[in-house]
Amino acid sequence: MPRALITGATAGIGRSFAVALARRGFDLILVARSTERLEALAHELAAQHHVATEPWTADLASDEGRESVAARVAALPPLDLLVNNAGFATTGKLHKIPIEPQLAMLRLHALAPMRLCAAALPRMVERGTGGIINVSSIAGFLFGPGNVNYSATKAFLTSFSLGLDTEVRNAGVRVQALCPGFTHTEIHDEMPHVKRQIPAWLWGRADHVVEASLRQLERHGPVICVPGLRNKILWRVLTLIPRGLRGTLAVRRRRAQGS
Numbered sequence: 157m158p159r160a161l162i163t164g165a166t167a168g169i170g171r172s173f174a175v176a177l178a179r180r181g182f183d184l185i186l187v188a189r190s191t192e193r194l195e196a197l198a199h200e201l202a203a204q205h206h207v208a209t210e211p212w213t214a215d216l217a218s219d220e221g222r223e224s225v226a227a228r229v230a231a232l233p234p235l236d237l238l239v240n241n242a243g244f245a246t247t248g249k250l251h252k253i254p255i256e257p258q259l260a261m262l263r264l265h266a267l268a269p270m271r272l273c274a275a276a277l278p279r280m281v282e283r284g285t286g287g288i289i290n291v292s293s294i295a296g297f298l299f300g301p302g303n304v305n306y307s308a309t310k311a312f313l314t315s316f317s318l319g320l321d322t323e324v325r326n327a328g329v330r331v332q333a334l335c336p337g338f339t340h341t342e343i344h345d346e347m348p349h350v351k352r353q354i355p356a357w358l359w360g361r362a363d364h365v366v367e368a369s370l371r372q373l374e375r376h377g378p379v380i381c382v383p384g385l386r387n388k389i390l391w392r393v394l395t396l397i398p399r400g401l402r403g404t405l406a407v408r409r410r411r412a413q414g415s
C-alpha cells in the first residue's frame with residue numbers, strides 16, 4: 157500500500173487530501189493539533205476505505221512539534237507522498253497586530269515544510285520515487301496591505317518548491333507548489349469581512365483543489381499548480397503586472413474599499 161503524510165489533515169484542504177488519498181488506497185499519517193478531530197477522521201477513513209491510518213498530534217508551529225514529527229518521518233520506511241498543508245491566516249497591518257502569531261506563521265508555513273521535506277527526501281531519493289505537495293497560495297504572487305507576512309511565507313514556499321524540484325526531479329521525486337485561490341474552508345472563519353469582500357465567483361471547493369493537485373502530480377505536470385480556470389487567468393494576469401505596480405494597485409483597491 158502507498159503511504160502519505162498530510163499536515164493540517166483535520167479540516168479544509170488537508171481533510172480533502174486525506175479523503176482523496178484514502179479513496180486512492182493510500183495508508184495515511186494525519187498530523188494536526190487537535191487529537192480528538194484527528195482520531196475521529198482516522199477511524200472514519202479506516203472504516204470507509206479499509207486503509208491504515210495513524211493520527212499524530214503535533215503543533216508544527218513549535219520547535220518541539222516540528223522536530224518530533226521530522227524525527228518520526230526520518231525513522232519511517234519511505235513515504236510515497238508528503239503533503240505540507242497546515243496553515244492559518246490573519247489580517248491587519250504588521251505594525252498594528254500581535255507579533256507572536258506572525259512568528260508562528262513563519263515557523264508553520266516556511267520552517268515546518270522545509271524541515272519535513274529534508275526529513276522525508278533522503279529515503280525518497282534513495283528509492284528513486286515519491287512526491288511532495290507544498291500547499292502554498294496564489295497570495296504568494298501578490299502583495300498589499302493587510303497580510304504581508306502570509307503572502308511572503310507563501311512566496312517562500314513556492315520559490316522553495318521550484319528550487320527543490322530542480323534538486324530531486326532527476327532522482328524520480330516530484331515536487332508541487334499548490335497555489336489555490338479563495339477556497340471554502342475553516343481558515344476564514346474568524347474573518348467574516350474576507351467572505352463579504354470577495355465575490356462569490358472567486359471561491360472554489362477544497363475537493364476540487366485537491367483533485368486538480370493530485371491529477372497534476374500524477375501526470376508529472378508543472379511544479380506550480382493553480383486549480384480552476386478563473387484562478388489560472390488571475391494568476392497569469394498577476395504575473396504579467398510588474399511587482400512594484402502590484403503593491404500600488406493593492407493599496408488603491410484598499411483605499412477604494414475604505415480599509
Ligand SMILES: NC(=O)c1ccc[n+]([C@@H]2O[C@H](COP(=O)([O-])OP(=O)(O)OC[C@H]3O[C@@H](n4cnc5c(N)ncnc54)[C@H](OP(=O)(O)O)[C@@H]3O)[C@@H](O)[C@H]2O)c1
Nearest residue numbers: 164166167168169189190216242243293338339341342343
Ligand atoms: N482556504 C483558502 O482560501 C486557501 C487559499 C490558498 C491557500 N490556502 C492554504 O491551504 C492550507 C490549508 O488551509 P485551509 O484553508 O484548509 O485551512 P483550515 O480549514 O483552517 O485547516 C487548517 C488545518 O491546519 C491545521 N493546523 C493549523 N495550525 C497548525 C499547527 N500549528 N500545527 C499543526 N497543524 C495546524 C488545522 O488543524 P488544528 O487546528 O487541529 O491544528 C487544520 O487541520 C494552508 O496552508 C493555507 O494557507 C488556503
